[in-house]
Amino acid sequence: MTALLEVRNLSVAYGAIEAVRDVSFSVEEGQIVSLIGSNGAGKTTTLRTISGLLRPKAGDILFEGKSIADAAAHEILEKGVSHCPEGRRLFGRMTVEENLHLGAYVRKDNGVAKDMERVYELFPVLGQRRNQKAGLFSGGEQQMLAIGRAMMSKPRLLMLDEPSMGLSPIMTQRIFDTISELQSQGTTILLVEQNALAALALSDRGYVVDLGRTTLEGPGHDLLADTRVRAAYLGED
Ligand SMILES: Nc1ncnc2c1ncn2[C@@H]1O[C@H](COP(=O)(O)OP(=O)(O)OP(=O)(O)O)[C@@H](O)[C@H]1O
Ligand SMILES: [Mg+2]
Known part of the structure; x- marks a missing residue:
C-alpha cells in the first residue's frame, strides 16, 4: 500500500546550519503519527519543508506516492496537506469567521x-463568538481556532505543530480529544509534540527525532513503554 505521506532521508539546512540531517517516516491514510523530540531536534523544520515553505537539501517527500519536494506551498495545500503552525499564527485583529475564511482560500468548491458549521460544531465557543476578534481569545481558544482554520482547507493530511504548547492540562486534554475526533471523522494526522506521553498514547505510530535524525520508531504504545523514550522524554531514570 502506498503511504499517504512518505518522508525519505530528508535533510534541510538554514545556510550552514543543518537542522534536519536524516529524517525518514511515513504516514498511512487514517493514522495519527507523532514526531517527538527535544527542543531544536528539527521537528518544525520538517513540517515547514513538507508544506513547501523550506526546500530539502537532500531526500524526498512523497504525497500519495508522488514527489512534492519541489512543489509550491499553495500547490501542496491544494493537494490536501494543511499545516497548523507552532505558535498558532492567527490574525488577532480579524474575527473568528475571517480567520476561518482564510483557511479556505485555496478552495474552489461551494x-x-x-x-x-462543522468547525463550530467541533468547537461551540468559536461559533458563539464568531464575530469577535481572535486576539481576545484565551490560548486554548486560539488553538481551537488555529485547528479550525487548518481544517477549512478540507485536508487529507493535517499537520499540527505543538498544539498543546502553553495550555492548561484540561485544555490540553480537550485538544487531544479533538485530534482523536478528527481522526475518527477521516482526517489523517501528523502531530509534533513535546508532550510525548499524551501524543504517543493516541498515536498509531511514533518517531523520535534527535539532532535532526529519526532514531526510534514504532507503534505509539510500544514507544511509550520503551525505556529509552521514558528516560529521555518522560523524565524517568
Ligand atoms: N530560521 C532559522 N534560521 C537558522 N536556524 C534555525 C531557524 N529555525 C530553526 N533553526 C535551527 O534549526 C534547528 C531545528 O529547529 P526546529 O525549530 O526545527 O526544532 P524543533 O524540533 O521544532 O524544536 P522545538 O521543540 O523547540 O520547537 C535548531 O537548531 C534551530 O536553532
Ligand atoms: Mg518546533
Whole structure:
C-alpha cells in the first residue's frame, strides 16, 4: 500500500546550519503519527519543508506516492496537506469567521459554509463568538481556532505543530480529544509534540527525532513503554 505521506532521508539546512540531517517516516491514510523530540531536534523544520515553505537539501517527500519536494506551498495545500503552525499564527485583529475564511482560500468548491458549521460544531465557543476578534481569545481558544482554520482547507493530511504548547492540562486534554475526533471523522494526522506521553498514547505510530535524525520508531504504545523514550522524554531514570 502506498503511504499517504512518505518522508525519505530528508535533510534541510538554514545556510550552514543543518537542522534536519536524516529524517525518514511515513504516514498511512487514517493514522495519527507523532514526531517527538527535544527542543531544536528539527521537528518544525520538517513540517515547514513538507508544506513547501523550506526546500530539502537532500531526500524526498512523497504525497500519495508522488514527489512534492519541489512543489509550491499553495500547490501542496491544494493537494490536501494543511499545516497548523507552532505558535498558532492567527490574525488577532480579524474575527473568528475571517480567520476561518482564510483557511479556505485555496478552495474552489461551494462547501465552505458547511465546513465552517462543522468547525463550530467541533468547537461551540468559536461559533458563539464568531464575530469577535481572535486576539481576545484565551490560548486554548486560539488553538481551537488555529485547528479550525487548518481544517477549512478540507485536508487529507493535517499537520499540527505543538498544539498543546502553553495550555492548561484540561485544555490540553480537550485538544487531544479533538485530534482523536478528527481522526475518527477521516482526517489523517501528523502531530509534533513535546508532550510525548499524551501524543504517543493516541498515536498509531511514533518517531523520535534527535539532532535532526529519526532514531526510534514504532507503534505509539510500544514507544511509550520503551525505556529509552521514558528516560529521555518522560523524565524517568
Ligand atoms: N530560521 C532559522 N534560521 C537558522 N536556524 C534555525 C531557524 N529555525 C530553526 N533553526 C535551527 O534549526 C534547528 C531545528 O529547529 P526546529 O525549530 O526545527 O526544532 P524543533 O524540533 O521544532 O524544536 P522545538 O521543540 O523547540 O520547537 C535548531 O537548531 C534551530 O536553532
Ligand atoms: Mg518546533
